[in-house]
Amino acid sequence: MGAESVPRREVVTGRPRPCDGTTAPRPAASPETRPAPQVDASVRRLMREQLRAALIATALLAALLGLLPVVLRVLPFPDAASRVPPGVWLLLGVAPYPALLAIGAWYVRRAERNETGTARDETATGAPAPAPGERA
Numbered sequence: 001m002g003a004e005s006v007p008r009r010e011v012v013t014g015r016p017r018p019c020d021g022t023t024a025p026r027p028a029a030s031p032e033t034r035p036a037p038q039v040d041a042s043v044r045r046l047m048r049e050q051l052r053a054a055l056i057a058t059a060l061l062a063a064l065l066g067l068l069p070v071v072l073r074v075l076p077f078p079d080a081a082s083r084v085p086p087g088v089w090l091l092l093g094v095a096p097y098p099a100l101l102a103i104g105a106w107y108v109r110r111a112e113r114n115e116t117g118t119a120r121d122e123t124a125t126g127a128p129a130p131a132p133g134e135r136a
Contacts, residue, residue: 053110053114060103064099068091072088
């Protein structure tokens with residue numbers, strides 16, 4: 001029982017060359033291969049909308065988590081030196097998670113709505129819409 005030979009895998013990273021060994025000339029860009037100006041503008045608009053949503057979600061998360069130490073400092077705790085009240089553990093261990101889930105769900109819905117709206121706009125203007133599963 002010897003080791004069976006496994007065929008070697010090779011990864012091709014370049015364009016196929018002609019059989020005679022010369023490199024093929026690069027084809028000139030035709031109007032069909034260049035993106036339409038509307039598509040370029042809609043992609044830029046989509047990127048701006050996605051960036052805006054990401055910045056809003058980041059600001060909300062930073063405010064939520066950044067204000068926790070302030071809230072803990074401001075809350076009056078009786079005899080905080082001897083024992084940590086259970087409210088602190090609830091505030092630290094339980095309270096942030098529903099807010100984190102809500103912010104994450106909002107961001108995902110917003111991103112999907114932005115992408116769907118961009119695809120709908122491209123379809124309405126006659127520009128090529130991305131294929132299903134393909135990102136713009």
